[in-house]
Amino acid sequence: MRLVLALLLSLVLAASPPAAAQQATDVSPSTGEIDASAVTGRHGMVASQEAQASRIGAAVLARGGNAVDAAVATAFALAVTLPRAGNLGGGGFLVLHRAGGEPVTIDFRETAPAAATPNMFLDAAGNADPLKARFSASAIAVPGSVAGLALAHEKYGSGKLSLAALIEPAVRLARDGVPVTGDLFETLTLAERRLGQWPSSAKVFLPGGKAPAEGALLKQPDLADTLGRIAAEGPNGFYRGPVADKIAATVKAAGGILTIADLAGYRAVVRPPxxxxxxxxxxxxxxxxxxxxxxxxxxxxxxxxxxxxxxxxxxxxxxxxxxxxxxxxxxxxxxxxxxxxxxxxxxxxxxxxxxxxxxxxxxxxxxxxxxxxxxxxxxxxxxxxxNTTHLSVVDRDGNAVALTTSLNFNYGMGLVADGTGVLLNNTMDDFSAKPGAPNAFGLIGSAANAPAPGKRPLSSMxxxxxxxxxxxxxxxxxxxxxxxxxxxxxxxxxxxxxxxxxxxxxxxxxxxxxxxxxxxxxxxxxxxxxxxxxxxxxxxxxxxxxxxxxxxxxxxxxxxxxxxxxxxxxxxxxxx
The missing domain is CATH 1.10.246.130 (Gamma-glutamyltranspeptidase, large (L) subunit, C-terminal domain)
Structure with missing residues (x-):
């Protein structure tokens, strides 16, 4: 028998993401024992990867919002309180059970830019180039989270709370700051090198050139402004206008292929489950x-x-x-x-x-x-x-939402679109660079999952x-x-x-x-x-x-x- 004790499962992660992509846990390092805390309520419930975001979702339920409203508010809050995975610059999936109605899903997975090609992550010899697929700006796909959350609210929200009302707690948290403790402190410290290579990211997450001290407040004023623009204008506040211009300019300056037109053309899709x-x-x-x-x-x-x-x-x-x-x-x-x-x-x-x-x-x-x-x-x-994050919601009427979003790695590319506070994904690595070539999680695929314009990469979410x-x-x-x-x-x-x-x-x-x-x-x-x-x-x-x-x-x-x-x-x- 071969028992290998490893911090990372290197054979799963055939080309392992950086240290910052590892998951911080409360698991005992000596025994491996795992805890799960349970809360019982009579009516609605929210469970997520960050307690403050869960409380925001539960408050929405208490104000008469339904499961979709609560999920949307929680997801926007996670973009502030859990920046390694909660996001505006990534994508995800939502599954909705409607009490008394047909279930639906919303696909807001990122898409490949129009300039994507099947061979874009191969080197001159025709071999897969994992560094290009994971760490170059070509790895940035068109974000879907804002479009997906807005669509969920528009089509399936209760109608009692505006999108602006659901985003407002996230705006406040971004402007006033969140304490750098626990998971946030640990992952920012681990991500220091990746975030530090981009001046726009260092400005937000590395004040003074290093990760914030434990207990400090992380303020994200640019992200607050972006959230405020989405609250005022809906998804157009993200996919068109100043925010879109800044995202496209940052990606272009870094050598990527995502454009203003790619952002303007993005659409979330309602699908049957x-x-x-x-x-x-x-x-x-x-x-x-x-x-x-x-x-x-x-x-x-x-x-x-x-x-x-x-x-x-x-x-x-x-x-x-x-x-x-x-x-x-x-x-x-x-x-x-x-x-x-x-x-x-x-x-x-x-x-x-x-x-x-x-x-x-x-x-x-x-x-x-x-x-x-x-x-x-x-x-x-x-x-x-x-890194990815998941939240679950059930409301008093029996409606239920399962919502998973991702930037791919912790902090995605590590690149903040300058002036927006938006961390960008590196999701293009979820395509198959070449049949048989593993992605960062050791998964292999066929030509069915090759990059192509407008295509959505395969996901395990x-x-x-x-x-x-x-x-x-x-x-x-x-x-x-x-x-x-x-x-x-x-x-x-x-x-x-x-x-x-x-x-x-x-x-x-x-x-x-x-x-x-x-x-x-x-x-x-x-x-x-x-x-x-x-x-x-x-x-x-x-x-x-x-x-x-x-x-x-x-x-x-x-x-x-x-x-x-x-x-x-x-x-x-x-x-x-």
Missing amino acids: VRGTYRDYEILSMPPPSSGGVHLIEMLNILEGYDLTALGAGTPAALHLVVEAMKLAYADRAAFLGDADQVDVPLGKLLSKDYAAELRRGIDPAKARPAATIRPDSPALGGGGA TPAIVLKDGKTKLVTGAPGGSRIISTVLQVILGRVDFDLSPAAAVAAPRVHHQWRPDVLLLERAIPPATAQALAAMGHTIEVGATSGSAHTIVVTPEGVVGVADRRARGAGAAAE
Whole structure:
């Protein structure tokens, strides 16, 4: 058996992001034990990666806003209080269950600029150039967050609160300042070198040339002005006019390809969710360009054929089956997934119970299947999604929102658009530079996910809502790059199959396998005896970093329970 204790799971992150892209946690460094704090309320609930933002969302619910209103206010607040992941300069996905209405999703994933080409991240020899895909200004995609949040409010808000009212708390926080403590202090310190290479970023985040002292106030007046312009003008205040001009000028000066026309042409899209069933529950999640919803349902379909409850939570036998399902789904992700607006994605097949049964027949309950035998001719191999943040909201009427947004790495490119306070993403790395070439999270893909003008890169973001008899039972999602899908899967299994309490389902130690590389990743809290048993089944084991932070809401007979996953320091849930 090979047990490697590592701060980062280097084989997952085949080309590891910088130190600042690592997730600050409240996990014990010696034991790996994980905490999840739960708050119970009678009516509405917000759970997010930053407690102050959650309180802002809960206050919106108390003022008569619905789940969408609260989610929008929380997301704008996170752009101020959690700048490493909350954002105006990135993108994301929203899944909405409407009590008494059809569910919908909003796709506000970033898009490739018009000048993008399939070979833009190859070197002169035709090989993938990871530095260009991750750290050059060519990695900046057209941001979608502002358009997506504004569209959500316009179409699905309560109508009781204006967009300006929902943005106002974020404006105030940006202007007055937020304390540099906990996660913010730690990640700014780690990101000092990346932020310091850009004068516009250093001006905001590195006063005096270094990260703020712990307890200092981080004031972001340019961001306050940008938020104020969006409040006054809606998305046009971001995608047109002075803010857009400054974003385009900053990107051009840094050598990127994003233009004013790209910004003006961006549109968020309303899509139907992908839907599946597991046991007697219904699963709602995000369609492509998310791979998360498709493969969450694919894995659940495979696992539905096993009695996981009888095997027991956290047992080697149960974890082995979960891992084997992960391998199969991630192999399909690499082969088939891309932006369904531009490529043909076989959704019907991937989501079908019959296809899951076919895949299940290839699983040996006692022995690991080598990755090389799963899709050996995958086009992703040249043959034949960091940082992200998630929030969950449930309101008193039973409406539910699962919302995940991302800049890709912590602080994205590390580049603030001068005069705007807006941190820009490096999401273009989520495209496949070349079939078989890994992105920063070790994920590989095929030509289906190659860069192209206006195309949306494939994402692992997996906002998910679980229903029973048409009513919300669980809302969840997570950051974590390639580990997002497996994190969401395990939270759902913890509740549905193992009847764990909401806090225990979130805190339970997690495993992850993404097909390539052929390595099973274990959180440190996995008992050594369990790791040894999995290794004896043929799994190649690595033990190391925590996996995602799944801020979750569970509706129980006793009330609405919001769970803050303490893998993310500073996370919090707040009741209406």
